[in-house]
Amino acid sequence: MNVTEYQKWTRETALYPEANTGSVPELMYLSLGLAGEAAEIANKVKKLYRDGDSAEKRQAIQAEMGDVLWYLGRLAEVLDGDLAEILQANQDKLMSRKDRGVLSGSGDNR
Numbered sequence: 001m002n003v004t005e006y007q008k009w010t011r012e013t014a015l016y017p018e019a020n021t022g023s024v025p026e027l028m029y030l031s032l033g034l035a036g037e038a039a040e041i042a043n044k045v046k047k048l049y050r051d052g053d054s055a056e057k058r059q060a061i062q063a064e065m066g067d068v069l070w071y072l073g074r075l076a077e078v079l080d081g082d083l084a085e086i087l088q089a090n091q092d093k094l095m096s097r098k099d100r101g102v103l104s105g106s107g108d109n110r
């Protein structure tokens, strides 16, 4: 499965208020969900640091990454975007910054 297919598939499991409407409340729901799943990754890494590392814990972090991707896929759908194009644009931006020697630093428009 490629990321575009995955993005379209997320529609089948979009079971929440105002799903697939593209409304601002839907964007809010998905953004909160994305932040929550990202926080789950951070919490698992925190516990890995505190309690010790293991292959199982690293696998659990990867599972949370899937949850993050689900929310990103939903957001791409709602915003009429394409995850594959979003990934490509991000890669192009970062490679441009690297080539111009401004990869480190700050500011969106480097």
Ligand SMILES: [Mg+2]
Residues within 6 Å of the ligand: 037, 040, 063, 064, 067
């Ligand atoms: Mg999760």
